[in-house]
Amino acid sequence: MLELKFVRSHLEEIREMLEIRGYDLDLSRFEALDRERRDRLSTLEELRHRRNRVNEEIAAMKKGGEDASHIIAEMKVLSSEIKEKEKALPGIVEELNDLTMVIPNMPDETVPLGKDEKDNPVVRTWGNIRETGFTPQPHWEIGEALGILDFERAAKLAGSRFALYRGAGARLERALISFMLDIHTLEHGYTEVLPPFMVNTASMTGTGQLPKFKEDLFKVEGWDLYLIPTAEVPVTNIHRDEILSEADLPLYYVAYTPCFRSEAGSYGKDTRGLIRQHQFNKVELVKFVRPEDSSGELEKLTRNAEEILRRLSLPYRVVSLCTGDLGFSAAKTYDLEVWLPGQGLYREISSCSSFTDFQARRASIRFRRKGKSGTELVHTLNGSGLAVGRTLVAILENYLEEDGSVAIPEALKPYMGGMEYISPA
RNA sequence: GGAGAGAUGGCCGAGUCGGCUGAAGGCGCUCGCCUGCUAAGCGAGUAACGGGAGAAAUCUCGUUCGAGGGUUCGAAUCCCUCUCUCUCCGCCA
Numbered sequence: 001m002l003e004l005k006f007v008r009s010h011l012e013e014i015r016e017m018l019e020i021r022g023y024d025l026d027l028s029r030f031e032a033l034d035r036e037r038r039d040r041l042s043t044l045e046e047l048r049h050r051r052n053r054v055n056e057e058i059a060a061m062k063k064g065g066e067d068a069s070h071i072i073a074e075m076k077v078l079s080s081e082i083k084e085k086e087k088a089l090p091g092i093v094e095e096l097n098d099l100t101m102v103i104p105n106m107p108d109e110t111v112p113l114g115k116d117e118k119d120n121p122v123v124r125t126w127g128n129i130r131e132t133g134f135t136p137q138p139h140w141e142i143g144e145a146l147g148i149l150d151f152e153r154a155a156k157l158a159g160s161r162f163a164l165y166r167g168a169g170a171r172l173e174r175a176l177i178s179f180m181l182d183i184h185t186l187e188h189g190y191t192e193v194l195p196p197f198m199v200n201t202a203s204m205t206g207t208g209q210l211p212k213f214k215e216d217l218f219k220v221e222g223w224d225l226y227l228i229p230t231a232e233v234p235v236t237n238i239h240r241d242e243i244l245s246e247a248d249l250p251l252y253y254v255a256y257t258p259c260f261r262s263e264a265g266s267y268g269k270d271t272r273g274l275i276r277q278h279q280f281n282k283v284e285l286v287k288f289v290r291p292e293d294s295s296g297e298l299e300k301l302t303r304n305a306e307e308i309l310r311r312l313s314l315p316y317r318v319v320s321l322c323t324g325d326l327g328f329s330a331a332k333t334y335d336l337e338v339w340l341p342g343q344g345l346y347r348e349i350s351s352c353s354s355f356t357d358f359q360a361r362r363a364s365i366r367f368r369r370k371g372k373s374g375t376e377l378v379h380t381l382n383g384s385g386l387a388v389g390r391t392l393v394a395i396l397e398n399y400l401e402e403d404g405s406v407a408i409p410e411a412l413k414p415y416m417g418g419m420e421y422i423s424p425a
Numbered sequence: 426g427g428a429g430a431g432a433u434g435g436c437c438g439a440g441u442c443g444g445c446u447g448a449a450g451g452c453g454c455u456c457g458c459c460u461g462c463u464a465a466g467c468g469a470g471u472a473a474c475g476g477g478a479g480a481a482a483u484c485u486c487g488u489u490c491g492a493g494g495g496u497u498c499g500a501a502u503c504c505c506u507c508u509c510u511c512u513c514c515g516c517c518a
Contacts, residue, residue, distance in 0.1 A: 004475095041476060045487045052487085055499050059444040068498080075498035243435060243473085245454085366473090368435075371455060373471075 001101050001208075001362050008034055017106055020113060020323040025103065033096045040089055047082050051075065102212055105358040107323050108295070108332040114322025120335070121322070126306070127315030129339055130398065138342035139396040140273035143169060145404055147425050149274070160271070161263060161278045163389075168422040172395070172408075173281060175415035176388050177256050180283040180308055184385055188304045190254035190285060195234035197257055198225040203237040206363030208329040215264045218278075227260035231284035232382045236359060239288060243375055244367040250297065251288040254385065256281065274389045275347070281388035287381040288365065291357065294379035295332075298354040302334045305350045305385040311411040314394045315339040317346055331356040334383075338390065342397040349390045352383030 007014060011027055018025050054075055061068040112121050143149030148169025154162040165173055184190040204210040204226055209217060218227040228234055235255050244251075259282050270276035285304060289297045302318065309316045321333040330353040337346035357377035360366070366375040399407040405423040408416050 038476070041487085045476065048488085049486060051498080056445075058498060062444070072498045079498060245435075368454090373455090375473075 001358065002103055002106070003361060004034070004096075004100060007100060007103065013106075014103065018104075021104055021107070021326060022115065022324045023104060030096070030099045033092055033099065037089070037092050037096055040085070040092070044082065044085050044089070047078065047085065051078055051082060054078075098211070101362075104326075104328045105331050105356065107326055107330075108354070108356075110295075110320075111326060111332050112320055112322045115324040116322075117325045119322040120319040120325055123318040123320050123334065125315075125317040126310065127313065127339070129315050130341070132341075132400075132402070134402045136341035136344070136397060137400055138273060139340075139393040142342070142396045142400055142404070142406060143274075145424060146406065146422055148172070148422060151273075158278075161276065163274055163277060168416075168419065169392075171416060172412070172422070173388060173392055175412050176391050177281060177283060179311075179412055179415050180385060180388070181254060181256055183308060183311065184254040184283070184285060184304060188252070188254075188307070190252040190304075193235060193238070193253050193255045195228075195231060195238070195255055195257065197228055197234075197260075199228055199234050199237065200224050201226075203233055203240065206237050206240050207233045207359055208362060209233060212328060216262050218260045218262055228257060229261045230259050230384075231255040231257040231282060232286060235284065235286040236365075236380055236382065237363060239365045239378075240363040242365060244288070244365070244378065246290070246367055246370045249288060249290050249367060249378065250293060253286045254283060255286070256283045256388075258282075274393050277389060280390075283385050283388060285352075285383050285385040288360075288378045289381065290367070291376070291379050294354050294356060294381060297379075298332060298334070298352065298381055301381055301383050302336070302352040305336055305352055305383050308386050308391070309336065309338060309349070312391070312395065312409045314391075314398055316349070327351075327353065329353075329355050329358050331358065336384075336386070338394040340394060340397050342400075347390065347394075348387075349394065350384040350386045352381070354379065354381045 002014075007027075007030065011031065015027060054071060058068045058071055058075070061071075112119065114120065140149065140151065144151070146169070148166055150164040150166055151162075154164040157164065181192055185192050198220060201210060201224055204217070209226075209229060217229060220226065234257070235253050238253070239251075258279055260279050261277075263276060263278060266276060274280070285301055287297055287301060306316070306318070316336055316338045319335050319337060321327075321330075321335060326333055333351055333353040335348050336350035336352070338349040339345075340347050356379050359380045360377040365378050365380070367378050368375055395409060395412075396406055399409065401407060401421070403423075405421045407421055408419050413419065
């Protein structure tokens with residue numbers, strides 16, 4: 001969320017921001033409530049001040065053995081007046097808070113202006129799209145033919161948008177997870193964490209999934225627990241309500257977790273294959289950094305994610321999300337899109353974002369500068385490094401051979417026990 | 426599931442016959458002194474959040490001792506509810 005003071009003093013900029021982001025949000029209610037909160041608060045504080053002073057007198061009188069009963073009688077009246085006035089405040093604060101919570105983050109000034117994903121400029125492209133003498137296949141056909149993906153039985157087990165991996169397919173998924181974790185921990189300096197796959201309301205609110213995106217989440221019935229839609233949630237919340245010291249920063253974490261998404265509102269989209277599942281695996285990168293470092297850290301984080309694609313020799317491009325396509329909490333986002341020959345298009349495989357202090361404020365993640373008093377909010381960043389299921393899709397489609405087998409990328413062979421090909425049984 | 430203990434500042438840890446305790450003491454940290462350097466030592470400072478004043482340094486007020494409610498003129502201290510943590514027993518990956 002944005003800072004109350006900032007919203008109060010930048011209403012016009014925020015209206016413009018909402019406009020370019022494509023939000024329809026009325027701020028007049030905010031203004032009225034903010035005014036009212038401050039008015040009520042100052043009269044209340046005045047009364048409290050009086051009470052505190054008189055209470056000191058009473059204490060002194062009692063100590064001196066004097067009779068304070070006449071003042072106490074007066075204070076009874078004042079006290080009940082304070083209690084009466086206090087009642088109105090929490091409701092106002094709560095509504096004001098709710099209003100502030102649905103205002104999206106301010107985009108970074110380098111974010112391109114645009115309406116939707118068609119306006120996202122390509123920042124760079126890497127790799128060569130393979131020329132083959134045969135027709136590319138979509139991964140679900142490749143996977144089913146090889147007997148490594150079984151969507152029919154998965155539907156029996158759980159329904160649509162679930163997958164059953166089998167044999168070399170299951171192993172390939174596991175190999176990718178290990179491969180990604182190894183690169184990021186051993187070469188990029190991230191600390192591996194394995195967090196809970198369910199979190200409470202406070203954590204979901206801290207990273208911005210709640211209250212706005214409740215319908216995208218799976219909730220555990222009868223518990224204050226939600227299945228995580230991304231490791232960003234538990235990992236960013238590791239430091240919720242903490243004050244870090246400057247020397248701790250930057251903090252780099254990498255986590256493998258499954259991710260659970262209801263995909264409400266995407267009926268009929270990507271119904272075939274692994275692309276859009278209720279449950280999928282992801283390796284996530286999360287950073288906590290000083291404000292002045294965050295833009296450089298976003299570039300670095302993006303490169304770290306790209307490195308996985310390069311090691312796997314998968315062609316991809318990087319796009320910069322335009323204002324209209326930017327996520328709610330993000331100040332800036334790069335999407336990595338991998339080439340999928342079976343479908344003849346680039347497909348998102350990673351999303352790397354800087355959130356400036358937007359998440360940190362909600363989650364109250366601060367740090368203290370060396371030699372300075374007071375606290376400052378950290379900046380948080382995260383990015384997929386990478387979506388594992390989609391990486392497997394890219395491998396199947398990009399490494400398909402004419403005979404229907406799939407070659408194992410060089411970098412993965414050690415993780416596949418030296419296997420060279422996945423061939424039809 | 427049964428029995429008990431606890432939750433205080435960046436950390437550790439005092440604080441219940443309610444009233445200069447926003448909170449002793451220690452550690453850590455910051456600044457200064459001392460020292461050939463380091464260590465040690467000495468001195469001072471060091472909570473967050475919100476409101477108001479000020480160009481700023483800063484000043485001032487309010488709130489906060491797990492959360493919420495209650496008693497009271499006044500609550501870290503008394504009462505109730507909840508959450509979490511720990512120990513023991515039972516059960517189970």
